[in-house]
Amino acid sequence: MMSVPFFGCALAMLAVWAGRRWIAVGLWALSLIALAVLFRLHATDALPLAF
Amino acid sequence: MSPNLSRALNIAGVFAISAILLVAFWDQFANAELPCPLCLLQRAGFVCAAMGLALNIRFGPRPSHYAIVVLSSLVGATAAVRQVLLHVAPNTGAYGEALFGLHFYTWAFVVFAAMVAGSAVMLLFDRQFEPPRPAGLPWLGTAALALAGLLALGNGVSTVLECGGGLCPDNPAGYQLLDPAPPAPAG
Numbered sequence: 440m441m442s443v444p445f446f447g448c449a450l451a452m453l454a455v456w457a458g459r460r461w462i463a464v465g466l467w468a469l470s471l472i473a474l475a476v477l478f479r480l481h482a483t484d485a486l487p488l489a490f
Numbered sequence: 491m492s493p494n495l496s497r498a499l500n501i502a503g504v505f506a507i508s509a510i511l512l513v514a515f516w517d518q519f520a521n522a523e524l525p526c527p528l529c530l531l532q533r534a535g536f537v538c539a540a541m542g543l544a545l546n547i548r549f550g551p552r553p554s555h556y557a558i559v560v561l562s563s564l565v566g567a568t569a570a571v572r573q574v575l576l577h578v579a580p581n582t583g584a585y586g587e588a589l590f591g592l593h594f595y596t597w598a599f600v601v602f603a604a605m606v607a608g609s610a611v612m613l614l615f616d617r618q619f620e621p622p623r624p625a626g627l628p629w630l631g632t633a634a635l636a637l638a639g640l641l642a643l644g645n646g647v648s649t650v651l652e653c654g655g656g657l658c659p660d661n662p663a664g665y666q667l668l669d670p671a672p673p674a675p676a677g
Contacts, residue, residue, distance in 0.1 A: 441527065441653045444534035445646030448541055452639035455544045456632070464558070467541045471562060474534050478569050480657060481527045487579045 441477060444470040491615035493550055493624045497631070499612070500546040503605075504634040507540045510601065511641045514594070518648070523586050524665075527658040528573040530649055532598040535566020537642045539605055544638060547631040550623030556609040563609075567602035570595050 447470030454463035514533055517523050525533070542558030549555075573595035577584050584593055592600075612618075627635075652658060654666045 440656055441530055441658050442646040442649040444531075445537060445642050445649060448534070448537040449639055449642035449646060451541055452544060452635055452642060455541070455548045456627075456635050456639070458548070460545065460549055463541070463545060467538060467558060467562075470534070470541075471538050471565060474531060474538060474565055477527075477534075477657075478531050478565070478572075481531070481660075482572055484576070484660075486575050487582050488575060 443473040444477070447473065491612075491618045493618050493620075493622075496551040496612065496615070496618035497547055497624050497628075500543045500551070501628075501631050501634045503543045503608075504540050504547065504638050507536050507543070508634070508637045508641055510536055511645065513589075515641075515644065515648075517586070517594070521587065524652060524662040525648075526573075526585055526662065527653075527660065528569050528576075529585070529594065530645075530653075530658065531569040532566050532573075532595065533645055535562055535569060535598075535602065537638070537645065538562035539566065539602075540638045540642075542609075544635050547634065548627055551612075551618045553613060553619065556613055559609045560606050563602040563605040567599055567606075570599035570602060574599060 447466050451463045451466035451470065454460075454466060511533060514525070514529075518525055539559050539562035542555045542560075542562065545555040545558065546552070573585065576582065577593070577595075586594055589597060649658075651665045651667045652662060
């Protein structure tokens with residue numbers, strides 16, 4: 440699951456090279472959403488900070 | 491700024507991001523340092539940001555492509571800041587070795603911030619957005635796209651080897667698919 444943004448962007452890069460702009464933008468958007476979701480799943484511990 | 495100069499700068503940007511990913515790979519394999527989950531998310535942020543630059547190279551500069559760089563950088567910077575905050579307090583340790591006095595996640599935040607600022611500066615130059623857009627794809631642009639695409643693919647494969655099909659452990663101890671855990675003793 441952690442590899443989804445990488446494979447999504449690799450496919451998007453292929454779409455860029457092939458001249459398919461909207462496919463590339465769509466794959467980028469999906470990759471960024473996956474990245475944000477993965478961050479949310481990993482940012483679970485409380486930070487050791489006090490102000 | 492002419493569209494051609496803008497394209498040249500975007501090509502340089504893709505090569506710069508590729509260099510960052512190559513340094514991360516070198517550290518992973520030469521120094522046998524496993525990337526942590528937040529490190530992987532920062533790498534993915536760089537790959538996503540490179541997409542905006544790649545679109546500029548292939549289709550000509552557009553404000554929406556710079557927006558892709560900014561949005562990707564903001565998500566990547568969030569992961570980097572999170573990791574900085576995990577280790578910023580005294581006696582909380584650090585993850586990995588420092589490079590030129592700063593840890594990789596601190597460098598990542600600096601570079602993400604620089605990419606946001608750089609995109610804002612590029613957006614100041616309106617003439618690059620005027621037609622005609624540069625046609626075709628120069629060989630250097632093709633090389634930049636190929637390198638970035640291969641690095642994205644390589645990071646994907648490396649991540650699968652390290653984490654399998656699920657989430658990565660917070661403190662990875664090895665490549666899950668290369669060194670599977672021994673079966674639990676019977677009884």
